[in-house]
Amino acid sequence: MSTVAAAGYPRAWRRPPFFRNRTLKWALVTGAVVYLLLALASVEVNWARLSEGWLRAARLFAGFLTPDFVSRWGDIWQGLIESLTMTVTSTVAGILLSVPIALGAARNLAPWWLYGICRGIIALARVFQEIIIAIFFVAMVGFGPFAGFLTLSLSTIGFLAKLLADDIEEADPSQVEAVRATGAGWWQTVDYAIASQVMPRLIGLSAYRFDINFRESAVVGIVGAGGIGATLNTALDRYEFDSAAAILLIIIGIVMLCEYGSGMIRKRIQ
């Protein structure tokens, strides 16, 4: 045995190295360390303000333990109704608009010029976050949930039309060919060959998007586009942490319900 070991066979096992190239490894490590030091050094911390913050953090935490649903219930209810109605209408409008755009953005169904236009619309809808779009819609149509509705509809299109178009492009072409061979027109092909293949995914994605739209509806209120976010913003501006905690708990509760519901729907479909 010892002769074998002497011949240079390793006696102990070692993990294979993560990086094959040692220079690259050290370059990356040094780069990361230098970046971290620079980044940490550039974070300005106002210690006086922070020590004050502990008190507020304690009050916020206490607010979570004793949330106040009652004293601002009128405002909370109003914000909640706005958020929920906004979510429902924008999800429905988003789906209705996404389906034709997705059909146009699928290379196997649409001519190249329509493909270009529809992919362009999708890219445009996906470029900026909801809150930036919301700023512009508020500037255009005024404060209130209608601006939020427009924002969420647009971002639903960016999300749903893209994923649906990708799904249509991946649909089994043999089924399309079979339906076409029966002499079906374009509509009939889409209805019987494509729709039946992508419908489960469309329903699953729609349920998921409903969930996202509710979460986002809580955000667009920060810039004046209606919804529970506006109520939350007001509560925090007044330092009413117990009301803010109540709003956050409601948001968490509804999101959990939505997630559970959309999970159930997706499980039933598959």
Next chain:
Amino acid sequence: MAVLTDASGSPRGWRLRTGKDSLVRWFGWLALVALTVFCWRVMTADTIWVFVQDAPTQAADIFGRMVPPRWDYANRLWWPLWDTLNIATLGTIIALVLAVPLAFLAARNTTPSVMFVRPVALFIIVASRSINALIWGLLLVAVLGPGVLAGIIAIALRAIGFIGKLLYEAIEEIDERQVEAIKATGASGAQVMAYGIVPQILPALATIAVFRWDINIRESTVLGLVGAGGLGLALEASLNTLAWPQVTVILLMILATVLVSEWVTAKVRRAII
């Protein structure tokens, strides 16, 4: 269910569904339409339609103000850009440090107690996920005061749930036989973790981290809108002073940042996989 016959039993051509099935579906759609219309009515009750009709004019007006962009303003954006980058990166690192143990507590096969610890870990993950980074930012600015620090913590708090969820699902899907093989060699708990579980989830963890970093870059560009530092702060200031030519420059800067981060993410992912 496909049927080939009608009620009398005579073949009348192929139908996709039975009569009862299509009736149920029809009522389902009707209920959905009714709900949508009802929600629409409630939502638009206070909408001032004159403003909405005016929207195309307003849009043209804003666009007219936004061009030409004030290009020299870009020179004052490098520092906010650096802050944005730091918020996303440091936030991701903090989230990773906290989310990894959380994921082990939440995964069914590694949690110390399915009855007590797992539900708590799952609740933390759901709570963190259901609240957007902007709302976390709003809270933290109220608690800690405006600044980059609030942004970093906001990003971290939102990312914990995201990373935790994807990671605990990855842990639950590991190959148990490898764990058993390591155990059979007489390895201790920590050794089983290091040689049986961690190597299996490391690729997933790296992909999740990079994916989340990309999302964090996107979110940190707008966190400043609530006062949490970065490019959003410049955006807020420009919007408040109605300096639309500056807004254009900031939006282009955000766009460029997001595109670069997407490119970096794609590169790193390809290197990992």
